[in-house]
Amino acid sequence: MSKEEILKDLSDSVINYKLDLAKSSAQAALDADIDPVLAINEGLVKGMGVVGDNYEARKVYLPQVLVSANCMYAGLDILIPAIPVESMKNSKKCATVVVEGDVHDIGKNIVKTMLTAGGYMVTDYGKDIPPETIVESAEKDGIECICLSTLMTPTMDNMKKTLDILKETGYRSKCFVTIGGPPTSPKFAEEIGADHRDTNAQNCVRWLKEAWE
Amino acid sequence: MKEMTHIERVTASLNNEKVDRLPAYPIACGVLRKLLKNGEITYKEWCDNPEYFAKSFMLGQKKFGFDLAIGLMDLSVMASDLGAGVRMDRENTPFVDKPLVHCLEDYEKLEVPDIKKGRTGVLVEGTKLIADYLNGEVVTSAFLEGPLLALSQTAGAERLFMDMFTEPAPVHKAMKVITQYDSEIVSAFGETGIEAICWDYLWGNYAVLGDSEYAEFEVPYATKLNKQTVDDGMTLTVHNCADLPHLDVQVKQYKPALYSMAYYPLIEESPSASKVIEDGYADNCVIGGVVEPQLFMRGTVEETRNATKELCQEVKTALCKRGLNSTYCISTGCEIPPDINTKMENITAMMDAVKEYGRMDDV
Numbered sequence: 001m002s003k004e005e006i007l008k009d010l011s012d013s014v015i016n017y018k019l020d021l022a023k024s025s026a027q028a029a030l031d032a033d034i035d036p037v038l039a040i041n042e043g044l045v046k047g048m049g050v051v052g053d054n055y056e057a058r059k060v061y062l063p064q065v066l067v068s069a070n071c072m073y074a075g076l077d078i079l080i081p082a083i084p085v086e087s088m089k090n091s092k093k094c095a096t097v098v099v100e101g102d103v104h105d106i107g108k109n110i111v112k113t114m115l116t117a118g119g120y121m122v123t124d125y126g127k128d129i130p131p132e133t134i135v136e137s138a139e140k141d142g143i144e145c146i147c148l149s150t151l152m153t154p155t156m157d158n159m160k161k162t163l164d165i166l167k168e169t170g171y172r173s174k175c176f177v178t179i180g181g182p183p184t185s186p187k188f189a190e191e192i193g194a195d196h197r198d199t200n201a202q203n204c205v206r207w208l209k210e211a212w213e
Numbered sequence: 214m215k216e217m218t219h220i221e222r223v224t225a226s227l228n229n230e231k232v233d234r235l236p237a238y239p240i241a242c243g244v245l246r247k248l249l250k251n252g253e254i255t256y257k258e259w260c261d262n263p264e265y266f267a268k269s270f271m272l273g274q275k276k277f278g279f280d281l282a283i284g285l286m287d288l289s290v291m292a293s294d295l296g297a298g299v300r301m302d303r304e305n306t307p308f309v310d311k312p313l314v315h316c317l318e319d320y321e322k323l324e325v326p327d328i329k330k331g332r333t334g335v336l337v338e339g340t341k342l343i344a345d346y347l348n349g350e351v352v353t354s355a356f357l358e359g360p361l362l363a364l365s366q367t368a369g370a371e372r373l374f375m376d377m378f379t380e381p382a383p384v385h386k387a388m389k390v391i392t393q394y395d396s397e398i399v400s401a402f403g404e405t406g407i408e409a410i411c412w413d414y415l416w417g418n419y420a421v422l423g424d425s426e427y428a429e430f431e432v433p434y435a436t437k438l439n440k441q442t443v444d445d446g447m448t449l450t451v452h453n454c455a456d457l458p459h460l461d462v463q464v465k466q467y468k469p470a471l472y473s474m475a476y477y478p479l480i481e482e483s484p485s486a487s488k489v490i491e492d493g494y495a496d497n498c499v500i501g502g503v504v505e506p507q508l509f510m511r512g513t514v515e516e517t518r519n520a521t522k523e524l525c526q527e528v529k530t531a532l533c534k535r536g537l538n539s540t541y542c543i544s545t546g547c548e549i550p551p552d553i554n555t556k557m558e559n560i561t562a563m564m565d566a567v568k569e570y571g572r573m574d575d576v
Binding site: 061062064066109128154183185 | 309370374420421422456550551
């Protein structure tokens with residue numbers, strides 16, 4: 001298969017929800033000595049971008065997006081370990097996390113998917129994570145944008161606590177912080193000192209791209 | 214117009230007749246536990262004890278003078294009794310932290326639990342006590358998780374949505390079991406004297422499901438339960454606090470007497486109160502919405518009062534333009550945060566503002 005055909009397979013696997021094709025074409029890319037970064041960006045991420053656009057246009061819905069994302073991650077699991085460390089140095093690093101006291105993580109996972117599709121290196125810290133742990137992990141990993149999420153009102157305070165600890169440690173000046181989740185608002189983001197609040201994962205990625213320009 | 218009783222007002226509104234003022238129901242449920250025993254009852258105690266649960270609604274009615282009473286507990290009752298792990302923090306809404314479905318076969322293992330036991334038993338008994346305490350004073354309603362919501366809570370939403378798309382057969386099998394579970398609860402509610410059931414059909418929401426997915430995975434099940442609700446002598450009402458609700462199905466097709474919905478001004482196409490009225494959804498159904506629930510925790514009395522005033526004015530104008538008398542209930546779209554720090558004085562502010570700015574005899 002040509003390089004173009006493999007890249008197309010990678011993209012199509014995500015667009016058409018083909019898990020096996022995502023895995024086999026990712027392996028085919030490595031076997032053909034295609035740069036894994038190129039395979040990710042021009043294959044998997046390109047396909048996820050199409051799905052994201054279709055979701056925004058309401059041509060597909062959350063079940064399809066989740067299945068596409070699953071395909072993308074399956075391909076990434078094969079391609080990412082093959083990327084030379086040097087090649088990853090310039091990638092911006094983001095972290096997604098649901099704050100302590102909450103385990104609702106669909107919104108966070110969609111943001112993670114769209115950030116990945118946007119070309120960022122995303123570390124998912126998971127759900128129900130204490131503010132101290134978020135900050136410690138972000139500092140250790142050199143995270144440049146922390147995306148905090150919660151669905152529940154009582155746990156919004158743990159967003160504030162995370163921001164407060166970031167300020168105390170001095171790491172706040174080294175990273176963006178964006179928040180999301182139904183109970184949050186731009187006013188709340190401003191109150192707690194976050195940079196941004198969004199309800200739409202793709203808008204969040206657009207905001208981040210502009211912020212980094 | 215002379216001041217109506219709560220029941221007169223709501224009954225008139227349900228029939229689009231003239232009212233003294235718009236009906237009002239801030240969805241205050243868990244937060245009302247603060248009225249029990251000097252605020253010493255924890256959330257866990259409240260939702261584990263039918264007497265506490267029901268008494269809080271009775272005390273809330275006494276303090277605030279709502280026009281309705283809706284016995285919402287939380288959205289993990291059914292999942293809990295189906296066997297999912299539910300975390301009950303001292304002062305937070307209980308939520309599922311250990312979903313039950315880990316593989317496709319797990320859908321087929323779900324069984325209807327004994328509804329007289331567990332948290333369902335508490336909900337049914339608490340609902341009966343609400344009816345005992347408040348029937349005759351306000352229109353009373355039970356609150357029940359729709360089958361797709363209950364399954365998503367049990368299975369884990371992300372897992373369920375993917376399986377709906379890739380492996381629908383076991384999902385449908387589980388939906389049948391959950392629908393049977395819901396059906397048994399409806400029958401039990403029918404014996405309590407409660408006057409209505411408010412169904413939470415959250416996933417009828419264009420941010421999550423398209424028309425075809427919703428039509429396949431909830432509409433047939435919900436339609437059956439809606440019919441049973443009415444057949445069992447209760448009024449059908451629906452709640453959906455999602456951002457982009459399937460209004461054509463949930464209002465025009467289901468035909469609830471009241472539809473409670475949220476509004477997200479920052480989300481494009483999220484329908485405002487006036488838009489919903491303008492588009493005809495209040496023609497044959499009382500729409501309940503939307504003073505922003507976060508105001509009750511983070512806003513001031515003045516901000517709550519102003520938001521309520523603005524909503525009343527918006528609604529009155531829209532109703533008038535549409536030629537409607539009263540088919541809107543000033544509500545909150547979502548539950549008022551049941552947080553220990555929620556400001557009870559803001560609930561009073563909302564109710565006072567409706568009494569002042571929701572008057573319909575000046576329209």
